[in-house]
Amino acid sequence: MVEVGLASDVATILVAAAIVGVLAVKLGQPTIIGYILTGVVIGPVGLGIVEPSIITDTMAELGLAFLLFLLGIKMRIGDIRHLIAPIVKISIPQMAAIGLVGFGLAIALPFSFEEAVIIGLAVMYSSTAVVIKMLNDKGEATSLHGKIDVGILLAQDIVVVIILAVLAAGRPEDAADVAATLAVVMVLVTVTTVAAIAASRYVLPPLFRRIADDTTFLFLVAISWLFLFVLVSDQIDVLLAPFGVDAYLSVEMGAFLAGLAIAQLPYSKDLQGRVNPLTDLFVMVFFVSVALDFEARHLLEYWTEAIVVAVVLLVVKFVVFFTLLYWQQFDLETTFLGSIGMIQVSEFGIVVAVAAAESDPPFIGQEELGFITLVALLTMSVSVYFIQYNKQLFERVKPHLSRWEQIDPVEPADTEYRDHVVVVGYDEIARRALRILEERYDEIVVVDRNVEHVEAIEKAGYEVLFGDFQYEKIRKDAGVKYADFVFSSSDQMEINEMILRETSEETTVFVEAKTAEEAEKLYDLGAGYVIMAPQLGVAQFMEYLESYVENRSSFDREIAADMELLRSGRLFPDITDRPGGDDD
CATH class of the missing domain: 1.20.1530.20 (Na+/H+ antiporter like fold)
Structure with a gap:
């Protein structure tokens, strides 16, 4: 008792x-x-x-x-x-x-x-x-x-x-x-x-x-x-x-x-x-x-x-x-x-x-x-x-x-991320993407919770956070809210939806999706580009990313074309058949 x-x-x-x-x-x-x-x-x-x-x-x-x-x-x-x-x-x-x-x-x-x-x-x-x-x-x-x-x-x-x-x-x-x-x-x-x-x-x-x-x-x-x-x-x-x-x-x-x-x-x-x-x-x-x-x-x-x-x-x-x-x-x-x-x-x-x-x-x-x-x-x-x-x-x-009011106030060094890149996960696509992104951005932080990946990221010279991206503390320390570009190599909808909710309207977000339905939903939430893995090859994605970095207007036309294809149901046309495909 x-x-x-x-x-x-x-x-x-x-x-x-x-x-x-x-x-x-x-x-x-x-x-x-x-x-x-x-x-x-x-x-x-x-x-x-x-x-x-x-x-x-x-x-x-x-x-x-x-x-x-x-x-x-x-x-x-x-x-x-x-x-x-x-x-x-x-x-x-x-x-x-x-x-x-x-x-x-x-x-x-x-x-x-x-x-x-x-x-x-x-x-x-x-x-x-x-x-x-x-x-x-x-x-x-x-x-x-x-x-x-x-x-x-x-x-x-x-x-x-x-x-x-x-x-x-x-x-x-x-x-x-x-x-x-x-x-x-x-x-x-x-x-x-x-x-x-x-x-x-x-x-x-x-x-x-x-x-x-x-x-x-x-x-x-x-x-x-x-x-x-x-x-x-x-x-x-x-x-x-x-x-x-x-x-x-x-x-x-x-x-x-x-x-x-x-x-x-x-x-x-x-x-x-x-x-x-x-x-x-x-x-x-x-x-x-x-x-x-x-x-x-x-x-x-x-x-x-x-x-x-x-x-x-x-x-x-x-x-x-x-x-x-x-x-x-x-x-x-x-x-x-x-x-x-x-x-x-x-x-x-x-x-x-x-x-x-x-x-x-x-x-x-x-x-x-x-x-x-x-x-x-x-x-x-x-x-x-x-x-x-x-x-x-x-x-x-x-x-x-x-x-x-101070005439010459002290301004301690700012250690927070601003206008940077956040990469969620580290796979072959992310590894190649980092090489392109580092040409444009001074600060890149990668979030991953695989020990071997973390060591490889550090060896490559990038900032890295070990942890699960679903934890608010990790997202906050990565500065997701203030990022200029976010790339998620995860195809988990809850993670990608979380990214799109927390980033600002000015942030460009690349995410992955498993199905056409998920891709369309992510676009509706504000994704800049949705990778349809494994349908999209690594080489083709690199072309998209290079287009984003080097020629934004061309990239925007390609995304508009992909949206048209996505809604038409014709997911795998020949590359030359894509509307706007000759713009490259």
């Missing part, structure tokens, strides 16, 4: 969170808020349907591990290398300033010194979930202010991981104990980081290369790699006890480093798409479980103080970010948009608060945890609207901010 009850609790959490999450999306709120409110409603604060249990606690801990693992997988240093210097110069003073403001506000309110320290540590980050979700929704993730915000968030997240590791060590007795704990943590973090990087260079590449073609096994090995680091992190004190070392390393740090090792491999983007759904599931349970531990009096014990602190932080965070971005000489619009997006308190602030409340002995009580959670909820909710209407706000305040 107990097992049935626990299963029922998990089912209730998942169903309720899904329903409230959908409502949150409809209302323009981050799903995290929906998940926490779900815990409030179904937990002791509300209806009392679900109580904290071993299963919910375990799933919540796994949710945190998966969240940090996914964060690690996304951290490819090369993607933000050109912004590392300004990001570091902004992130460190920003966290220090906001942390001090949070500490000062807490001291001015009815909180002890120790509680104020935790509050300061909890409020100094911005929300990765809110900022990245809104940037993606608005198509601003690749903008300059989007890159800056994402880079700062990554820097903040690294600090979060270190703080979580320190909190996992428990309450220090004095300043020397704090220093010793931090030193042990930093040594372990350094050693584990070196081990993870070494593994990403010497252990994982040959292993993943052997299994990459089996997508299911690749996913399972990646998850096993995560749990290996989680196990080592969780049991590090037991492993080092025989050597007389009292060591601490958080599960979150282990999960993050496991992801960091995979991030440096060409398979990381494909794995992101596969890990995301599982992460979302466990993260959903985590944030619901956060609220399950609340009682109404805990969440609302300091509600007036929470409102005051939330309002002050919204203003102070904007001012601090604006000042620091201006200091780094970004243009006025980038400075404003980058600052307005970072004004909320992060979900990781709640994570830090939970870790502090669950430490042995705890640093803060449930009332303080409720206070921090309420501040985060309020700031995240309000910030969504500031981000949604950020450009309208900028236009309104621009006349008043003109004095801060």
